[in-house]
Amino acid sequence: MVTLQQVEELRKYANITFNEAKEALEETNGDILQAIINLEKKGRIKAPKDGGFYSSKDSYENSQNSDDIGNVHQEFYDESGTSFSEILNKIISFSKRAFDKGNRNNFEVIKDGKRIMSIPVTILVILIIFTFWITIPIMIIGLFMGYRYAFTGPELGKETVNRAMDSVSSAAENLKKEFKGDKNND
Structure with missing residues (x-):
């Protein structure tokens, strides 16, 4: 009716x-x-x-x-009229692109100007996600032991990214020097 x-x-x-x-x-x-x-x-x-x-x-x-x-x-659709399978395809496509970029770029550990280790960024991200309570402290301890970190590759090997990594390393070095200087004065 x-x-x-x-x-x-x-x-x-x-x-x-x-x-x-x-x-x-x-x-x-x-x-x-x-x-x-x-x-x-x-x-x-x-x-x-x-x-x-x-x-x-x-x-x-x-x-x-x-x-x-x-x-x-x-088929299920969201408010914009996009189906669930289209959304899933977009997520899978994004994941593939991120995985490819992560494998093309490397995270390097450097000591006294020599490259000690180089791993794909994808592995670094996996380590940080699943074992951050181990990975992050090891990286911080490494900074105080004179290790430096850098990214190489087409997307992350930019000067600005590595300049930021160098400034963190320099800050850790300065903090270490201040601590040693204060300890010697006592």
Whole structure:
């Protein structure tokens, strides 16, 4: 049953006549959203400017094969109309790019100008995520023992990144010198 409120709501939204709104709602048994979709398909109203997504294929198949539940295909969408599989594909694509960049760039440990160790950034990130209570203290202790850290590679081998790493190493060296100086004065 179509109510007067539904007809008025559709009429205001779609900017159509009362009779057009009533007919559209009667075709869809009072479903305003389906009425809007049908009006868009017929060209009576324009689709939203910023896009949108709808599909009546599944609802048509469901009405034809209501007894056959095994053939029903349903996709989940977020507010922007993006399906779950599209979101999952974006996450997987981002992870692949990050993994590739992590493997192209290296984290180096340097002592007295000689490279002691070089590992891919991906391994460093995994170590920090899963064993941060061991990795971070070891890196801090290494700073006070005269080790320096640097990044090499196309994305992280930039001068600004390594300058920041050098300033941390210099700060640790200055703190170590201050501590030794205070200890000698006592």
